[in-house]
Amino acid sequence: MVSAPALADDLDDQQSDLQNQLQQSDQAIDSHHAELDAATAEVVNSRQALADAQATLAKAQSDRDAAQAVDAQKAADLESAEQELTDAQSAVSLGKDAVEAQQAKAANDMRVAHQQNTGMLSLGMLFVDGQDAGSVSSRVQWASTLYNANSNELNRLTELQLQLQNAQTEMATLEDGARVAREAAAAQLSVTQAAEQAADDAAGQVAGLVAANEAAEANAAQILADERAANESMQAEMDSVTQQIQERNERRAAEAAAAAAAAQAAAEAQAAADAQAAADAQAAADAQAAADAAAQQAEQQSWSDDSYSGDSYYEEPAAQAAPAPAASSSGFPLYMPANGPYTSPFGWRTNPVLGYSELHDGTDIGAACNTPVYAAASGTVTQAIPEGSSGGWGNRVVLDNGVIDGVAVSTGYNHMTNYIVGVGQSVSRGEVIGYIGTTGLSTGCHLHFHVWIDGNVSDAAPYL
Known part of the structure; x- marks a missing residue:
């Protein structure tokens, strides 16, 4: 007889095993949730870093714009300085021409005065004999006028020379200022352009980091989704196998129960048949014994001493051995x-x-x-x-x-x-x-x- 498995206990154990597996799968999903949350936090941090980098870039661009404005002002100052320098150069040129003209005029006046010897008149010459007081007065006035004229020309010449010197000094100052303005504008523009490039590079790097973190976040989300899908699919597959095994076990249990019932019925029928056969044999034996006794008595009463009646013997049928149960071939190991x-x-x-x-x-x-x-x-x-x-x-x-x-x-x-x-x-x-x-x-x-x-x-x- 084949014993039926304890199906209820097996199903309870299997349900417990499946619940443990599902609990572990849920824990795995929670773990992937944590990984996804961490990846999302990285994305948030990198986006903040990108915002900071973009703010730095905006500041650098603002500084660049301010530097360009300063550069424009410096350029305007340079243009103004160069114009002033041009004007100063013109003034110097004009001053040189004026000095040269004044020098020529003074030299010519001095030469005329020398030729007339008016500049060398002595006081005695003013009072020569034969001249009246009016003539002397006229000579003195003419000499004074000539002297004053020459003195004014010399003063004018000196003034023009000073103006020329000042114009040359101012021109040198303006030239130096223009050079400093050009160098400052170039240096300022170079620094701001470098700062702008650095800020732009930083923003690009952080943007790349954001993209990488977003890809990591998407990958973590995909892993979580794949884990869930695999978990559900494997769970469904295991449920299907378990269901088939359970149905098979139920079928086998029913078959085993039916076989056991049939074997029990056959055993009971065989026992009844064996009992009936034993009763029939006993009745036959009793009848034979009675017949033998009667025959013996009859023989004893017979007047013929030569007659002989042989004994009859009854052998009980051997008990039929119960069929040996079929041996199941072992598959273990x-x-x-x-x-x-x-x-x-x-x-x-x-x-x-x-x-x-x-x-x-x-x-x-x-x-x-x-x-x-x-x-x-x-x-x-x-x-x-x-x-x-x-x-x-x-x-x-x-x-x-x-x-x-x-x-x-x-x-x-x-x-x-x-x-x-x-x-x-x-x-x-x-x-x-x-x-x-x-x-x-x-x-x-x-x-x-x-x-x-x-x-x-x-x-x-x-x-x-």
Whole structure:
């Protein structure tokens, strides 16, 4: 008789396991939420830095505009200074011409005075004999006028020379001022242009940082979305497998119950038949004994001494042995599903792809891609799912291996490069069903091997 598994307990345990896995997935989603929040904070900070850099750039541009205004003023001052210099140069030129003319005029007047000897008259000459007082007075007045004229010319010449000297000095000052103005304007413009370029470069760098942080934020959001999608898909896939196993177990339990009832009915019928046969045999034996006794008595009463009646013997039928129960062939240990070492055991670990702690619900066997994958026990293919529909398990096969040593067993083979069996196909223990790969959520070539015992995902190591 095949015993039915304790389905209610199995379902409760499986529900508890699934709740634990969902809790871990929720924690992973919370972790990715934190990463997204951190990335968003970085974006906010970099945007603030960009605003600061743009403010610095605006200040530099304002300084540049002010410097350009100063430069324009300096240019105007330079133009004015150059105009004043031009005017001064003209004044100097005119002054030189005036001095030269005055010098020529003074020289000519002095020459005329010398020729007439009027400038050398002595007082005695003013009172020569034969001259009256009026004539002398006229001579004195003429000499004084000539002297004053010459003196005025000399003063005018001196004044013009001083004006020329002042004009030359002012011209030199203006030339120096114009040079200083040109140098200051050039230096100021160079500094402000450099500041503007530096501020523009800083703004460009910060804008690049903002773009990078926004990309990181988008990437974190995408990772979170992918994790949620993978979580939902894997959850749906696990629910589907669990549902199939549960339905199979229920079906087997019903079949086992029916078989047990039939066996019980057959046993009861056989017992009734055996009891009836024993009663019939006993009745026949009693009848035979009575007949023998009667015959013996009759023989004793017979007058013929030569007659002989032989004894009759009744043998009870041997009890029929109960049929021995059919021995179920043991499938444990399971056939090694791939040739390679264990690279990650069943249990809690940090997911190598998503980076958070979770229950690793299978046993990883490391081997090169395209290494054969074998059926761990004979059974029927219940699932053969391509990578795009398996929710992160890659190319996946699930086998219903039947009841082994009193427990219902199913096995799963994940991340294969490809599989070579189809749903409903029967496979034998050790038969090649596919090839190792790294499809789905995988970081390298390996087989993720699942074992379900009575509907609960279990550590495969004790059964291999």
